[in-house]
Amino acid sequence: MNETDQDLGQPVETTDVVIIGAGPAGLWTMFEAGVIGLRCVTLDALDRPGGQCTELYPDKPIYDIPAVPRCSAQELVDRLLEQCAPFGFPIHLGQRADSLERIGERWRVTTREGRVFDTATVMIAAGNGAFVPQRVALPEAAAFEDRGLHYAVRQAERFRGRRVLIAGGGDSALDWALALRGIASHITLLHRRANFRAAQATSDAVKAAEAAGQIDFVVGTLDALQEVDGQLAGARVKTLQGERDLAFDELIALFGLVPDLGPIARWPLEARAGRIPVDTSNYETALPGVFAIGDIALYDNKQKLILSAFHEGSLALRKAYAYAYPDRQRTHVHSSYDAALQEKLASTGR
Ligand SMILES: Cc1cc2nc3c(=O)[nH]c(=O)nc-3n(C[C@H](O)[C@H](O)[C@H](O)COP(=O)(O)OP(=O)(O)OC[C@H]3O[C@@H](n4cnc5c(N)ncnc54)[C@H](O)[C@@H]3O)c2cc1C
Known part of the structure; x- marks a missing residue:
């Protein structure tokens, strides 16, 4: 935190990536942000992470996650949370991203509940929108x-x-x-x-x-x-x-809960039927440094699958890095060759 928002009188939290949505797309992207050395903050309008998996089908088995022959949807969410835990990135629950403003070369995201974030990039991982009560x-x-x-x-x-x-x-x-x-x-x-x-x-x-x-x-x-x-x-x-x-x-x-794209529908992203068009080389939207991943991303042959969300988040972060650190050359290192990262991740899994 390094400044105060003039209008809201709220402290502004500074980060590299604000992820909007703690469904599978957002949670996996949090982990990948840590792996490639980006700071990130995740927001979700709900009071628990997991998106559709947790809200709509926690006990349903999932069979199409690579190397996980079968797990329940809630188990998948729990494992994703465990995977990101070593990086200690905050997940702010009960916070609905309401406005997106360009300030210089950066973005400002403000939540309905009054939190303000100054960030180099934004990952919109909002699925079908925030779930609101019927x-x-x-x-x-x-x-x-x-x-x-x-x-x-x-x-x-x-x-x-x-x-x-x-x-x-x-x-x-x-x-x-x-x-x-x-x-x-x-x-x-x-x-x-x-x-x-x-x-x-x-x-x-x-x-x-x-x-x-x-x-x-x-x-x-x-x-x-x-x-x-x-x-x-x-x-x-x-x-x-x-x-x-x-x-x-x-x-x-x-x-029950119904999805509502809410304020994101009013952002200048050319949303069509609740989905945001992206460039499939990096999942960037029409706005520089603003990406859309997971179910909300719109492109030819898009499949609404968790597997696709993982891929989209990983690719988007590579471009996000260039926005956050334009003067640094990021060289790809597999996590298994990065000793500091290995030490951090050693606590996870069996
Ligand atoms: C019944 C059912 C079964 C399925 N089975 C499978 C399966 O077996 N395998 C598979 O791969 N896929 C399956 N899917 C699809 C899979 O669940 C979705 O592809 C996946 O959940 C998409 O993840 P996501 O993170 O993009 O979005 P979501 O899971 O929808 O998460 C989006 C999150 O963003 C939050 N959000 C939205 N707007 C805002 C805002 N303005 N501010 C803050 N937070 C916000 C929401 O509250 C939500 O938590 C199934 C879907 C359903 C409904």
Whole structure:
């Protein structure tokens, strides 16, 4: 950190590469940045790394990573994190990259949460965009956000002694229905079907909690939100038997996450259908020193595969090095011939 952003009053962190997105593309690129001697900082809008692997299919087996015949998606993410750990590069979670500005020969990336980075290069590894919660599709819902309507549980204690309606039938909804027992004064779980979209063990645990009278389970959909004295106080719900009213103090809607390219769509990158055209010799975009790798990169015959993301990140960094250190000649050395690097990496793997 060496200066303060004039407008935001925030310290500016200086680095060689800002990686936007901690999915497989971003995590592998972090490792490669360390190998070739670049400093880097990674940002992700979510509160955990892993991108689609962690958010969409953590337990699904992956069979097409070279030299790894089979691993689960979460295991792959854990191994990538282990691989980059020796370099100690920061991963700033819960930080959505919001603006990109050219300042002289460098770039300034600012997050929605107010962090500011001064960098020689930017790797956009944002996949399909930041994942945002799928919202309640009722016109009155937006007005209740954070006033009784929640799309995530940040602190369970916030719900102590409250009557809670949890809407959703996936793992998060069920996990929170179970976790808030003994904290909330009453829990109702609302899902449009009698069957859940969650791990069998979690579904079984919820059914057992229902049988034990710890959770009420209602099959139905939200039809209207009701307020009393400006506070969210209940909802009219459509069920197979007709309409009924549910009274509660807090509504936690956990309908899953949807990708949203968000602010990146407004950056001058000629994005098409949420993807950014690149030069395939180095994955640079139309902006000098700004690269797009992984699912967000657009070029002929692009395959949305983790393997392709690894290749794109590795090549992009070679060009990034030239931006970060224009006066240095980078000579390629295999990591196995670099003694200092070997010592650093010796702690990883078996
Ligand atoms: C069900 C399913 C199964 C799959 N199976 C396989 C398989 O077997 N093998 C295979 O190779 N591929 C598979 N894929 C594809 C693979 O998951 C993707 O190719 C890979 O995740 C792309 O990685 P990425 O890092 O480019 O993007 P992502 O994994 O999408 O990660 C992007 C990250 O960027 C973050 N982000 C976005 N915008 C911002 C912003 N403005 N600020 C901060 N952070 C931001 C997001 O929160 C996200 O964490 C599968 C995909 C799905 C959906």
